[in-house]
Amino acid sequence: MNRFSYIRAENITSAVRTAAQHPQAQFIGGGTNLLDLMKENVSRPSHLVDITRLPLREVEETGAGGLRIGALVTNSAIAYHPHVERRYPLLAKAILAGASPQLRNMATAGGNLLQRTRCYYFYDTGTPCNKREPGAGCGALKGFNRIHAILGTSDQCIATHPSDMCVALAALDAVIRVTGKDGERTMVFSEFHRLPGDTPHLDTNLQPGELITAVELPREGFAANHAYLKVRDRASYAFALVSVAAALDLKEGQIQEARLALGGVAHKPWRDTEAEAMLRGKPATLESFQPVAEAIVRGAKGFGHNTFKIELAKRTVVRALAQAAGMEHPS
Structure with a gap:
């Protein structure tokens, strides 16, 4: 150190x-x-x-009927907060699917957004990594890449974003509040994290020195029909191979609105609004879900050890949507 x-x-x-x-x-x-x-x-x-010591530990309702979560609120406090459990259970379930109780008791909302990848090559300073050292190369491209990305990759980096909480925040259309030397500003969640492109060392669109102060959730929390499904190598304390946050607004079995976000597959939580739009007005059936799953992975690319994730992602999307709709899904 x-x-x-x-x-x-x-x-x-x-x-x-x-x-x-x-x-x-x-x-x-x-x-x-x-x-x-x-x-x-x-x-x-x-x-x-x-x-x-900063005053960033409050969870409070906003004037627009949403919820503001201070950047220093711990993951455990968020997951078990009565407003979150009642109005945003998708977020609570995603948080509780991650890490361990001890880590959730310490980890904060702001820190969760800023997690770095768990790529083997990023953590091993004896191997090349463009994220750790721009221009060094990417050891994962031709190395052991079972946990790596299949969507939004570049020839510079195939690392994944590790957060469970962020997948739910992407599906819920959260907004991030930040403060920097030029004052305060907000960022829609979809624009907060970056894909690797030619600058894989930049994880977010924060400006230098900017501090996250809060996460804001909109009024709609999809409390009635939601699911967070995390597929991993073991049931506890493991990062996602593929995870899906699914949220549906249903009326008499018809889908009025749909949200889908994937984790474990890209450099940022992956959301495809065009695929979501395919569900609007459709019945909540497996026949409606399958084309959406196919659409979400269009353009996906495997790198050998992780190619299985493409099929796994499709199956996980269908299963998560089925759970959100309250359906029994065959194993």
Whole structure:
């Protein structure tokens, strides 16, 4: 671990100012991912700006009927909050499918959005990784890539985003509030994370020094018909091979609105609004779900060890939609 300076921020303004003054500074809240990266010498911040004393731990209703979750609210607190359990159970289920109780007790909403990939080559500093060192090459392309992406990849990177919570937030159309040296702004969730392209070292569209202050959920939470389905190698403490957040607005068996987001398949939570639109006005049946599953993986590319994910993604989408619709689905 490299040497760094530690600074405890007293307020949001001072936190942002400090980060702006030191380009290699990083904010630290729960530290469940950042400290691992520092121990492995993957992340080498010059300064750690401790934001744990900032007033970002509230969960409150918004004037528009939605819910605002402060960036420092822990994952456990979100999942078990009565407003989330009642109005946004999809989010609660996604959070509880991730990590372990101990980690969920420490990990924060803002930190969850900023998780780095769990790619083997990213964590192993003895192997090439464009995300860790731009221009070094991608060891996963021709290496062991079973957990890697099948959608939105580039010849620079095939890493996946690891978060379960973010998959649900993508399906729910969340909005991210951030503060930087130029003031406050909001970002729609679909524009927060990036695909790798030629800049795989950039995970998000945050500007340097910007601090996440809150996540906002809209009024509609799809509480009646939803499912979060996570397919993984073991039932506990494992990242998704494929996960699906499915949400339906049903009226007399007809789909009025549909939301689908996938995890474990791309550099960001993967949402296809064109595929979602195929479900509107259709009956909630397996016959309606299958073409949508096929559409979502159009353009998918396997890299050898992970090619199985293409078929797995299709099956998981159909099963998640069936669960959201309250159907019994054959195994």
